[in-house]
Amino acid sequence: MSTPNPKQRDFFDEKAAEWDQKVRHDALKVERIVDLLSPCRGWRVLDVGTGTGVLIPFLLHRLGGEGSMMAVDYSENMLRVAAGKFPPSTYPNLEFLKADILTDELPDEYDAVICYSVFPHFMDQPRAVRRLSRCLRLGGLLMVAHSSSRETINGVHMEAGREVANDFLPPMPELLAMMRAAGMELVYSQDDEEYYIALARRVKA
Ligand SMILES: C[S@@+](CC[C@H](N)C(=O)[O-])C[C@H]1O[C@@H](n2cnc3c(N)ncnc32)[C@H](O)[C@@H]1O
Known part of the structure; x- marks a missing residue:
């Protein structure tokens, strides 16, 4: 199935290059959010709508070498920026996936799925919750x-x-x-x- 709202995806593609200059996150607040999730060492975590990868450094060090992260986004340009910041040579337990979580096949058996600053953009929010819950063990x-x-x-x-x-x-x-x-x-x-x-x-x- 094709993405339900290509114009919205194009919007994020266009913003990707300037995203980190324009959008600031309060690190203490992000840290608290990750504290509430309380990821354990060894967990597999799905970061939905990773964008330029703002959550990656906050999450990855908590997962340790045995844990792993999959960072998913439907914007190719966002993923390109994120992959440039977190290359596989330095981050071997991080993978990127280009997918629309509403329509594309998603990997499963995750210990945690986090949607940070992305939920409003899901055109069908009940469907998103259903699909993402199926990604969890x-x-x-x-x-x-x-x-x-x-x-x-x-x-x-x-x-x-x-x-x-x-x-x-x-x-x-x-x-x-x-x-x-x-x-x-x-x-x-x-x-x-x-x-x-x-x-x-x-x-x-
Ligand atoms: C507001 S940005 C937030 C990015 C990042 N989480 C942050 O906080 O900086 C939302 C991101 O979600 C992605 N996104 C929106 N809807 C999506 C969908 N249905 N499937 C995959 N990614 C999606 C967009 O491409 C964009 O990169």
Whole structure:
């Protein structure tokens, strides 16, 4: 199946080269998000919508040499920037995958799947949650996280350009209902001025 919204993908392709200059992340907040996920050494983690790979350094060192990360994105240019920063010679336990998580076949049996700053862009959010939950082993964790409030994120998208102007974070109860419907149980949620975070565990086969 082709990507449901090619214009949105083109938008990210066009922004890739300047992304790291334009988009700043509060390292302490990202660190806290990763703390909440609590990845163990040896885990396999899927980083969904990796972009230029902002999460990679925060996650990879926690996984140790025996763990691994798959960084997935549907934007070729974003992946090219990320791969330039994290080459295989230095990061042998990191792989990149070009895929649309809504339509393409995805690898599975991950210990954790993290969607950092990407969830609003999924055209069909219940489908995304269902598909990503299937990438987890039983007991594995799915996290949706933003280091700003829902209101801030939705406002940023309305301003950013028409390709992403309707890309909204749902009210938290709606996201939690999607997670439950996908066979997950809630571990943690936070929806305030600082963060939008939902962490759930896959409990149903
Ligand atoms: C707002 S950027 C965030 C990138 C990175 N996580 C960060 O925080 O800097 C969203 C990223 O998700 C990717 N993306 C959006 N929808 C996607 C989908 N359906 N499948 C794969 N990647 C997607 C975009 O190409 C883009 O790189």
